[in-house]
Amino acid sequence: MKPSQLIPIIRRLDAMREDQSDEVQVRRFERNGQEKCIVRYDNKSNMFELEDRTTEQTYEFDNIDYVAVEILELVQPATSTEE
Template identity: 40%
Template sequence: MADSQLIQIIRRLDAMRNDRTGNRQRRTFEQFGIPVCEVTYIRDQDEFIYVRFRPHERFRFDDLDLVAIEVFNCLYDFRNTF
């Protein structure tokens, strides 16, 4: 059985948090090959910055689960507009 989309998002975000190669880690999340949102993890502040491209929104989260839910909702909304 394949992992749910939410678990895949959580794994990507957790990998960002666990990567020690730099202070900032950035990941772009796409749907149908189109960038939909972006998450940047800032190690010094233990904080995620979530940016949704349409409509443009920007939020800060200190909880991995909350940013994962935002990414999931963003991808879901985009996927279901077509």
């Protein structure tokens, strides 16, 4: 069984939430060296903002699980033949 791909994503998002600075935290997520999305976390509003780099659309999330799933959908290969 392959390890979960969500765990490293959630760890990165958790690190954003745990940062105590007043600055908006930013993380970039890539697949094969190509940027797929940018995630920003505002500690004041407790909101994640995901910018989809393929469609140039921005989405807001107040739930870490939802943003993690969106990131996973963007960075995982379109078709997986691995078992």
